[in-house]
Amino acid sequence: MNNQRLLTGLLSAVLLGAGVCAFGQNPSVITLEELFESAERNSAQLRPSFSAEEDANQEIRVARSGRLPDINASLSFSYIGDGFTTKRNFSEYQKAPIPHYGNVLSLSVNQPVYTGGAITSGIQLAELKLTASRYATELQRDNVRFQLTGFYLDIYKYTNLRGVVENNITQARKVLDEMRARYEQGVALQNDITRYELLVSNLELQLVKINNTIDILNNNLVTIAGLPDGTVIVPDSAILDKSLPSQSESSWQSEASINSPMLKLAQSKVDISRKAEDLTKSERMPRIGLQAGWSIDGPILVEVPPINRNLSYWYIGVGVSYNLSSLFKTNKSLSRSRAATVHATDELAAARENTELAVRADYVRYLESYEELNTRQKSVELAERNYNTVFTRYSADMALITDMLDAANSKLDAEQQLVNARINIIYYYYKLLFTSGKI
Known part of the structure; x- marks a missing residue:
């Protein structure tokens, strides 16, 4: 038994050392708001949304450039070979000398005047896409914040849970020491000691798992918030003392209908589809533009024999196309746009x-979390009272070891549930903020 006990102690020491190694670094008390600010600046999960906004901004600039005139210039030099003439039946071949060096210089300008609303609709469509991109960024920002909130509260929960387990380990070891003293006096069984040693071993293993969970949660927080590697986050204990406003469900529903980025994004998609309809309809309209041009080219090949001179001319007018x-193609495109x-x-x-369903569910859970807290507080009081009673009876040889184990497990479970209940109030409040778009 001594060897088994020694092996158990060594194994627990190794596991505990591995589980808490990450907590040997300098811890920092960081609030949720500070995490949100850090994520806003440094989170890799938000950068794609910001770059999508910049892409949408560039698309607006491209669409606005459609209002500018189209200017084309061309310059060419060529070598022209001699020609020949024949009758229509290709008889009486005669060589026709042509000046060999040709040149063309031309400049044309086309300023759109009327495009059936295509340019305006294109610009408005690009602006709506930018708005949708901003709503998508807002939604992603809320997702990141709520994700950070979940990890943050879980660290708080497991940190408190670690204290509960450590306290129970201390109490269990005191009971174990008393059992060993009673065993030496001949009033306790070795089997009772073994069973309580098993309880202590399970508590120590649970403590290792809690430390490892905190390590994982801390790494998730540090990574998502873009904090320096090695940062150890300690949740601000004042979060539990935060005064949470009590609002009716209707006020939460009203806030969600106004602020929810998910609804804003869905509405922007409707606006984009309607503007796409207008753009499709513009394909049925004529295009009108002001045109101007100037050209100089030579030799003059339209004369026979060709004239070895440059011919220059210019023009200005109105072009309609x-x-x-579109009379038979646009209908199909318009039907598709309307379906979209x-x-x-x-x-x-x-x-x-x-x-609406999510706000309703979160509001019910939020109210329920207060009821759960009251119940868990009462459960802890009863569990502690029961544990003290059983311990007193066991010390007086009036209770079995199984009663002690049951009382200890009940006390541990009640204290763990109380920790969870306190955190759940904060969690469901932030869940309501997230669902209503106010986080």
Whole structure:
């Protein structure tokens, strides 16, 4: 038994050393708001959203450039070979000398005047895409913040849980010491000591798992928030003392309908689809533009024999063009655009319904967490009272070791549930903030 006890002690020491090695670094008390600010500046998960916004900004600049004139210039030099003439039946071949060196210089300008709304709709469509990109960034920002909140509160929960387990280990070892003293006096069984040693061993293993979980959660927080490697985060204990406002469900629903980035993004998709319809309709309209040009080229080949001189001319006027194929092609494109609008509208309605359901569920859970806290506090009081009673009876040889084990396990479970209940209030409050778009 002594060898087994020694082996158990060594194994526990190794595991505990591995589990808490990460906590030998300098811990820092960091608030949730500080984590949010760090993630805003440094989180790799937000950078794609920011770059998408910049891409949308560039798309607007491209769309606005459609209002600028189209200017084309060309310059060419060529070698022209001699020609020949024949009758229509290709008889009586005669060589036709042509000046061999040719040149062309031309400049043309086309300023769009009327495009059926294509340019304006294109610009407005690009601006709507930028708005949608910003809502997508806002939604991703909220997701990151809520993810950070979950990890942060879990660290708080497991840190408190570690204290509970350490306290229970201390108490269990005191009981174990008393058992060994009673065993030496001949009033306790070796089997009782073994069973309580098993309880202590399980508690020590649970402590190792808790330390490892805290290490993982801390690494997740540090990575997502973009903090320096090696940072050990200690949650601000004042978060439990934070005064949480009490609002009715209707006020939360109203906040969600106004602020939810998910609803804003869904609405922007509807706006984009409708603007895409306008852009499709513009294909049926004619294009009108002001045109001007100047050209100089030579030799003059339209004369026979060719004239070895440059011919220069300029022009100015109005150009009108119409794509006749749009009469039978645009209908199909317009039907597809209208179907996309209907789909986007249905998605918006579904998003509203899902948001309302989520707010309702989170609000119920939020109220429930207060009821759970009251229940868990009462459970801890009863569990401690039961443990003290059983311990007193066991010391007086009026209770069995199984009663002690049951009382210790009940006390540990009640204290763990109380820790969880306190954190759940904060969690569901932030869950409501996330669902309503106010986190």
